[in-house]
Amino acid sequence: xxxxxxxxxxxxxxxxxxxxxxxxxxxxxxxxxxxxxxxxxxxxxxxxxxxxxxxxxxxxxxxxxxxxxxxxxxxxxxxxxxxxxxxxxxxxxxxxxxxxxxxxxxxxxxxxxxxxxxxxxxxxxxxxxxxxxxxxxxxxxxxxxxxxxxxxxxxxxxxxxxxxxxxxxxxxxxxxxxxxxxxxxxxxxxxxxxxxxxxxxxxxxxxxxxxxxxxxxxxxxxxxxxxxxxxxxxxxxxxxxxxxxxxxxxxxxxxxxxxxxxxxxxxxxxxxxxxxxxxxxxxxxxxxxxxxxxxxxxxxxxxxxxxxxxxxxxxxxxxxxxxxxxxxxxxxxxxxxxxxxxxxxxxxxxxxxxxxxxxxxxxxxxxxxxxxxxxxxxxxxxxxxxxxxxxxxxxxxxxxxxxxxxxxxxxxxxxxxxxxxxxxxxxxxxxxxxxxxxxxxxxxxxxxxxxxxxxxxxxxxxxxxxxxxxxxxxxxxxxxxxxxxxxxxxx
Numbered sequence: 362x363x364x365x366x367x368x369x370x371x372x373x374x375x376x377x378x379x380x381x382x383x384x385x386x387x388x389x390x391x392x393x394x395x396x397x398x399x400x401x402x403x404x405x406x407x408x409x410x411x412x413x414x415x416x417x418x419x420x421x422x423x424x425x426x427x428x429x430x431x432x433x434x435x436x437x438x439x440x441x442x443x444x445x446x447x448x449x450x451x452x453x454x455x456x457x458x459x460x461x462x463x464x465x466x467x468x469x470x471x472x473x474x475x476x477x478x479x480x481x482x483x484x485x486x487x488x489x490x491x492x493x494x495x496x497x498x499x500x501x502x503x504x505x506x507x508x509x510x511x512x513x514x515x516x517x518x519x520x521x522x523x524x525x526x527x528x529x530x531x532x533x534x535x536x537x538x539x540x541x542x543x544x545x546x547x548x549x550x551x552x553x554x555x556x557x558x559x560x561x562x563x564x565x566x567x568x569x570x571x572x573x574x575x576x577x578x579x580x581x582x583x584x585x586x587x588x589x590x591x592x593x594x595x596x597x598x599x600x601x602x603x604x605x606x607x608x609x610x611x612x613x614x615x616x617x618x619x620x621x622x623x624x625x626x627x628x629x630x631x632x633x634x635x636x637x638x639x640x641x642x643x644x645x646x647x648x649x650x651x652x653x654x655x656x657x658x659x660x661x662x663x664x665x666x667x668x669x670x671x672x673x674x675x676x677x678x679x680x681x682x683x684x685x686x687x688x689x690x691x692x693x694x695x696x697x698x699x700x701x702x703x704x705x706x707x708x709x710x711x712x713x714x715x716x717x718x719x720x721x722x723x724x725x726x727x728x729x730x731x732x733x734x735x736x737x738x739x740x741x742x743x744x745x746x747x748x749x750x751x752x753x754x755x756x757x758x759x760x761x762x763x764x765x766x767x768x769x770x771x772x773x774x775x776x777x778x779x780x781x782x783x784x785x786x787x788x789x790x791x792x793x794x795x796x797x798x799x800x801x802x803x804x805x806x807x808x809x810x811x812x813x814x815x816x817x818x819x820x821x822x823x824x825x826x827x828x829x830x831x832x833x834x835x836x837x838x839x840x841x842x843x844x845x846x847x848x849x850x851x852x
Contacts, residue, residue: 492511556584562592701772705793706805713765737771738768768808
């Protein structure tokens with residue numbers, strides 16, 4: 362790891378550096394010399410440090426702050442919820458957690474698929490009080506709790522794009538730390554590819570400013586190493602992309618009887634090298650709803666050319682239009698239902714072949730027949746454009762040769778009996794087996810699957826995971842930040 366810029370750390374008030382690849386603390390005890398934790402956490406001290414914005418079970422405001430987007434994990438109850446509003450308060454919270462031996466879990470938007478942005482008995486660090494978005498020319502800086510909707514509000518009247526997700530309530534922190542895919546990925550790359558600078562309060566309680574020239578290996582890890590592993594990022598600065606060309610959008614659907622040929626034609630068009638960077642697409646199948654076979658996306662070119670491409674797909678119903686980039690992005694914003702759900706993902710490094718399409722359509726059709734009221738989706742996010750510009754080793758996000766990212770999900774209601782969830786889980790596992798035997802078991806770290814046994818290599822690849830382990834050992838050797846699929850430091 363490059364030596365930490367000591368002046369950066371001192372300016373941040375941490376007083377620490379890196380020497381020979383290891384933390385060289387100055388002005389405070391090392392982890393080994395820290396006093397033992399008190400028998401009972403000093404919650405009063407944390408509440409004072411936060412100006413009263415600490416919530417314990419039973420306090421007004423605790424339950425709304427605690428509820429995650431995925432209600433499957435709504436029964437996890439933290440011992441306390443910290444609500445910092447400044448980077449200094451985040452640092453104070455992390456130092457308190459280390460001193461009191463209480464594991465902190467950061468939450469930006471609360472949309473972690475596997476519930477890793479919530480905790481049972483730990484300290485939930487809710488970053489919703491830090492949502493400022495500041496544009497400076499062709500760069501934008503966002504605070505830790507900013508959501509996609511906050512970025513939209515700050516940039517919607519410009520032609521400057523930050524490639525992001527399509528869910529307005531999703532936190533930018535979690536999005537970029539895991540890579541960040543969306544409707545502009547093939548044209549402008551992942552969210553993390555636009556990141557130029559981030560500030561992290563590490564597990565050892567130091568504030569590190571990270572970019573290509575300062576704390577470069579921690580910066581590398583923040584581009585795909587997933588949130589909650591190395592500390593709490595308090596801000597992110599991105600380069601924005603000026604969208605000078607025309608932008609068109611499309612929204613297509615087919616009858617279920619046409620599902621297999623529709624998916625085959627979509628796969629062929631997306632694989633065409635002529636449209637690798639100017640045609641983006643999310644398409645898929647659903648077991649319920651009015652639209653069970655769909656495709657949506659953007660075309661960076663004229664609507665006239667887009668309509669010719671749409672004709673090749675022969676949709677049953679089609680809508681197209683042209684607008685500014687943010688109007689196009691906003692058109693496809695999708696708010697989470699809040700229902701309980703299970704999800705698995707596959708990162709495919711090959712084209713979607715005809716035999717697999719047929720098997721997929723048959724499997725989802727059988728699911729629908731066996732359980733007419735079921736809600737399941739298979740979503741394909743087209744990759745293989747500007748996201749391939751970097752090499753797998755250039756960032757912690759390793760999936761640079763992906764053609765698709767597949768998201769398999771099943772939903773049910775809060776009031777459904779437990780057997781409904783069990784039945785959905787069983788069918789989801791069967792559907793995953795159908796796809797993974799052809800597409801492999803690589804997975805997207807922003808769609809975490811708690812049942813994935815090979816998650817280390819599935820999310821990060823062998824070499825990148827080893828490097829992430831070394832970074833973890835440097836900045837959080839005591840694993841203050843930990844969760845079931847969290848990076849484990851090199852022994």
